[in-house]
Amino acid sequence: MNTPLSHYLILSALLFSIGLAGAVARRSAIVVLIGIELMLNAANLNFIAFWRYGPHAEALTGVMFVLFSIAIAAAEAAVGLALVIAIYRQRKTAQVDSLDELKG
Numbered sequence: 001m002n003t004p005l006s007h008y009l010i011l012s013a014l015l016f017s018i019g020l021a022g023a024v025a026r027r028s029a030i031v032v033l034i035g036i037e038l039m040l041n042a043a044n045l046n047f048i049a050f051w052r053y054g055p056h057a058e059a060l061t062g063v064m065f066v067l068f069s070i071a072i073a074a075a076e077a078a079v080g081l082a083l084v085i086a087i088y089r090q091r092k093t094a095q096v097d098s099l100d101e102l103k104g
Contacts, residue, residue, distance in 0.1 A: 008049035016042035029084045040073045
């Protein structure tokens with residue numbers, strides 16, 4: 001029972017759309033970070049799907065791209081959460097729309 005490539009691409013587009021809506025429409029910085037992580041996971045799903053249905057599935061190039069992307073996403077999440085914590089300690093809020101100036 002093989003699932004066609006289009007099903008993976010539709011699922012990835014749905015995940016990306018949910019992540020984009022969460023990153024654009026929400027006020028909380030944590031929800032924005034979660035939306036960005038969803039978009040990165042959608043890209044990872046595309047990498048794996050195209051690798052699996054590609055001409056050289058034994059080369060493991062798609063898996064290497066995904067592992068690199070996961071490492072970048074982990075670093076992005078750590079830096080993003082550190083920034084949110086630092087902003088919360090100084091401003092006592094994690095709402096994105098209330099952060100209108102960059103002065104310390």
